[in-house]
Amino acid sequence: xxxxxxxxxxxxxxxxxxxxxxxxxxxxxxxxxxxxxxxxxxxxxxxxxxxxxxxxxxxxxxxxxxxxxxxxxxxxxxxxxxxxxxxxxxxxxx
Amino acid sequence: xxxxxxxxxxxxxxxxxxxxxxxxxxxxxxxxxxxxxxxxxxxxxxxxxxxxxxxxxxxxxxxxxxxxxxxxxxxxxxxxxxxxxxxxxxxxxxxxxxxxxxxxxxxxxxxxxxxxxxxxxxxxxxxxxxxxxxxxxxxxxxxxxxxxxxxxxxxxxxxxxxxxxxxxxxxxxxxxxxxxxxxxxxxxxxxxxxxxxxxxxxxxxxxxxxxxxxxxxxxxxxxxxxxxxxxxxxxxxxxxxxxxxxxxxxxxxxxxxxxxxxxxxxxxxxxxxxxxxxxxxxxxxxxxxxxxxxxxxxxxxxxxxxxxxxxxxxxxxxxxxxxxxxxxxxxxxxxxxxxxxxxxxxxxxxxxxxxxxxxxxxxxxxxxxxxxxxxxxxxxxxxxxxxxxxxxxxxxxxxxxxxxxxxxxxxxxxxxxxxxxxxxxxxxxxxxxxxxxxxxxxxxxxx
Numbered sequence: 001x002x003x004x005x006x007x008x009x010x011x012x013x014x015x016x017x018x019x020x021x022x023x024x025x026x027x028x029x030x031x032x033x034x035x036x037x038x039x040x041x042x043x044x045x046x047x048x049x050x051x052x053x054x055x056x057x058x059x060x061x062x063x064x065x066x067x068x069x070x071x072x073x074x075x076x077x078x079x080x081x082x083x084x085x086x087x088x089x090x091x092x093x094x
Numbered sequence: 095x096x097x098x099x100x101x102x103x104x105x106x107x108x109x110x111x112x113x114x115x116x117x118x119x120x121x122x123x124x125x126x127x128x129x130x131x132x133x134x135x136x137x138x139x140x141x142x143x144x145x146x147x148x149x150x151x152x153x154x155x156x157x158x159x160x161x162x163x164x165x166x167x168x169x170x171x172x173x174x175x176x177x178x179x180x181x182x183x184x185x186x187x188x189x190x191x192x193x194x195x196x197x198x199x200x201x202x203x204x205x206x207x208x209x210x211x212x213x214x215x216x217x218x219x220x221x222x223x224x225x226x227x228x229x230x231x232x233x234x235x236x237x238x239x240x241x242x243x244x245x246x247x248x249x250x251x252x253x254x255x256x257x258x259x260x261x262x263x264x265x266x267x268x269x270x271x272x273x274x275x276x277x278x279x280x281x282x283x284x285x286x287x288x289x290x291x292x293x294x295x296x297x298x299x300x301x302x303x304x305x306x307x308x309x310x311x312x313x314x315x316x317x318x319x320x321x322x323x324x325x326x327x328x329x330x331x332x333x334x335x336x337x338x339x340x341x342x343x344x345x346x347x348x349x350x351x352x353x354x355x356x357x358x359x360x361x362x363x364x365x366x367x368x369x370x371x372x373x374x375x376x377x378x379x380x381x382x383x384x385x386x387x388x389x390x391x392x393x394x395x396x397x398x399x400x401x402x403x404x405x406x407x408x409x410x411x412x413x414x415x416x417x418x419x420x421x422x423x424x425x426x427x428x429x430x431x432x433x434x435x436x437x438x439x440x441x442x443x444x445x446x447x448x449x450x451x452x453x454x455x456x457x458x459x460x461x462x463x464x465x466x467x468x469x470x471x472x473x474x475x476x477x478x479x480x481x482x483x484x485x486x487x488x489x490x491x492x493x494x495x496x497x498x499x500x501x502x503x504x505x506x507x508x509x510x511x512x513x514x515x516x517x518x519x520x521x522x523x524x525x526x527x528x529x530x531x532x533x534x535x536x537x538x539x540x541x
Contacts, residue, residue, distance in 0.1 A: 028508040041502075048502040049300070050440045053327050056301055060331060066303035 005089045010082065017085045024058045025051050036082040052078055064093035097219035098249050100124075100155060102256075102289040106214060111148045111287075112267060112312050113296040118148065123155075124217070125209040130156035133204055137184035139228075141165045141175075141198070142275070144190040148296035149203055150274045151284060153188040154227075158220050158245070166275045167230045167238055168371070168442065172196060173452075173499045177238050178230075222246035229277055229371045231443070241372050243410075248285055250408040251374050254390045255281065256290025258378055259317070259340065259365060266317035266339055268294040269308050271324040277371045278344040282319045292317070300324075302331035315339035318360075322348040323440055325356055338362050344369070346438060353381040368429065371443075372413045373404045377427070389425040397421060437466050437478065439503050452499040453480060458487045461515050464506065465528045480506035481531060483514055510535045 018031035021040075041048075055078075056067045067077070077087045103110065106121040130152050134140075140157045142164050144150040154164050165185060167174050175196050179185055186199035220226070226245045230238040256262050270283035287294040299308040305328055309316055317340045320328075325343060328335070329352070338360045343353075344367040356364050368387050369375035377387035389395065392407030402419040405412045416436050420428040436445050446464050453462040462482040484492060489509055496505060516527040 050323060050503065053300070053323065057327050057330055060302075066331065066333065067301045068303050068307075069300045 005086060010086050010089055013085050013089055014081060017088060018081055020058055020062065021055060021081070024054050034081050036085075037080050039080060040078050040084070055084075059088060062094075063088055063091070065091045096222040096246075098222050098246055100158065100218045100220055100288075101291070102253070103217070103291045106217070108291065109293045111151070111294050111296055113148055114311075117293070119211065120217075121214040122209070122211040123148075123152070124214045125211045126206040127152050127155040127159060128214075129206050129209045130204070131159045133201065134160055134162070134188075135186045135199055135201060137186040137199065138162055139165050139178075139182040139185040141167075141178065141185050141187045143170060143187060143193050143195075144203065144274075145298065146190055146296050147270065147274045147283060147294060147298065149190045151288075151294075152206075153203075154284070158224070158226055159218060161224065163225050163242075164227045165230075166227060166280065168276060168444075169501045171499065171501060174230075174238060181238075181240065220245045222249075227280070229280070231371045241410075243374070247374070247408040247410065249289055250392075251281055252285035252287075252289030254392070254407065255286050255367075255375060256292070258388075258390060259286075259290075259342070261286070261290045261292055261317070264315060265290060265292040266315040267312040268292050268317050268319060269299065269305070269312065270294070270319040271299055271305060272319060272321060272345070273298065276345075277369065277374070278321075278367065279319070281369070281375050282342055282344070282367065302328045302333055306333055306336055309336040309338060317342060321345045321440070322352055326352055329355055329359055335359055340365065342367065344375075345442075346440060348381060350381055357382055370413075370415065370417075373409045373415070376404055376409065386422055386426040386428055389427070393425075395419065395421055395427060402427075437504075439476075439478065442501055442503050444501070444504055449478070449480075449500060449504055453482065453496060455499070456484075456487075456492065456495045459484045459492070461517075463515055463523050463528065464504075465532060467532055468529070477507040478504055479508055479510065479532065481510050481512050481515055481528070483512060508535075 014036055015031060018034045022029060022031050060066050077084055103120045108120050109117045110120045110123040111118045134156060140162045142150055142153040144153055157164055165178060165182065167178060175198065179198060186201065187195040188201050189195060190203040222245055224245045225242050226248055227243040228240045230240055268283050268287050270279055272279035274280060274284050283294055286292060295308055295312055297308060299305040314337060316338050318338050319342045322343055323346065339362055341356055341360060341362055341364040343364060348366055353364050363380055365378050365380055367375050368377040376393045377389045379387045390407060393404060393409055394406040396403050400418065402415045403412050404415060418430040420430060422428065436443065449464040450462060453459060460483040462480060464478050464480045466478050467476060482492065492509065493505060515523060516531055517523055
């Protein structure tokens with residue numbers, strides 16, 4: 001499942017992942033308010049590692065793959081909603 | 095001068111640690127520590143922020159060999175670093191990643207691969223009264239409070255834990271999901287390894303799949319040192335779990351349900367540890383066999399009014415606990431929650447007073463109060479919220495300023511802007527008033 005992912009496919013998946021983040025973390029924003037390219041950590045939504053674990057759990061159940069952190073990708077994957085969505089699109093098995 | 099050995103391994107050829115590249119023997123570790131010691135700056139205060147557990151161990155031991163003290167703050171925020179530099183002007187950083195060390199002197203981890211391990215003939219000894227480490231709690235005025243630990247205390251702590259967990263005759267390989275710098279990780283993945291002669295995994299697996307892969311990469315018997323949070327995620331992930339011989343949890347309350355499920359899935363006992371930065375670990379229990387905690391050998395508790403004081407063994411002097419305890423016979427006790435004001439979120443501790451100090455110090459904030467709502471989700475994490483009076487600031491500006499001062503975990507979620515706080519005539523903020531304000535705000539938000 002790691003063939004080329006089109007930007008259109010990512011764009012189409014964005015709202016679903018945004019919704020998943022907001023509901024998993026009970027955030028105080030609406031999914032539409034999460035900017036696709038703003039950082040999820042630090043200045044953006046201000047997520048921390050506990051949140052990451054929570055999101056990872058929901059993603060693994062919904063999309064059928066486990067996240068790993070033994071590479072440099074981990075920070076990049078969670079750098080923005082778009083980066084996370086792109087990663088999910090490339091790894092999903094369901 | 096009284097001296098105590100650096101580590102408890104019986105042979106220089108014992109395995110000291112496991113890295114992705116394979117096992118590292120005690121003599122290799124000691125040779126690398128000696129080489130690192132020669133490269134260290136003169137400053138007495140070492141801020142060892144290495145992410146890798148093995149590199150942290152090298153830095154710590156190289157520091158011991160050169161008479162340094164390892165500073166281990168509970169946060170690595172810019173504000174904390176500035177405070178630490180004020181308290182210890184000679185502080186310098188040992189780093190193994192892109193850590194933002196501000197303008198502190200720093201040593202990036204050097205390549206030590208060409209040391210001669212065969213030149214190591216003996217285990218060094220360290221003066222028992224050497225101040226080896228300094229852990230910090232967040233003081234109520236905003237300045238981190240140092241808690242100094244002598245070498246003999248650290249040795250006793252590691253030995254007592256190894257004995258209690260039954261590792262002395264059968265060293266387990268330690269896999270930890272917790273950072274090595276904080277009290278629990280420091281004691282249960284580092285001191286336990288050093289003085290229980292137990293090899294440890296150099297990394298810090300995070301995702302369930304990482305933890306499983308790491309456990310599979312090291313030989314049995316295995317000890318998993320973790321938190322209720324990582325453990326909950328691991329069990330929820332529905333992946334095949336490797337054989338583990340012992341589970342160790344601390345930093346946050348563990349529900350009996352999670353403990354029962356963990357023991358049944360792993361077919362291994364789960365032991366919980368109780369302690370504080372001030373006292374170090376002082377008791378253990380196996381939650382599925384009973385609620386009572388069993389004191390570590392030599393630790394004593396006494397009570398006066400509502401407060402309990404710990405002393406003996408590795409505990410320095412007499413330390414008043416911030417928890418409410420009920421003493422039982424035979425060195426056992428029950429825990430009945432914490433005294434007001436202290437909060438523990440996902441294992442990180444702070445006080446409401448500290449957080450209030452930080453938020454009200456932000457220019458433009460007229461008044462503010464953090465509030466921890468009543469816990470309504472045992473396995474989830476209850477987040478802090480804050481009420482703030484700051485007419486000239488918006489939420490983004492305030493959170494940006496706050497992020498520079500406190501750990502992300504303590505950032506208010508949500509942050510409520512109010513016209514004024516419900517202070518009573520003496521200026522105090524009764525908890526029931528805040529609870530009412532919180533309920534009102536939630537109702538407004540339509541939840």
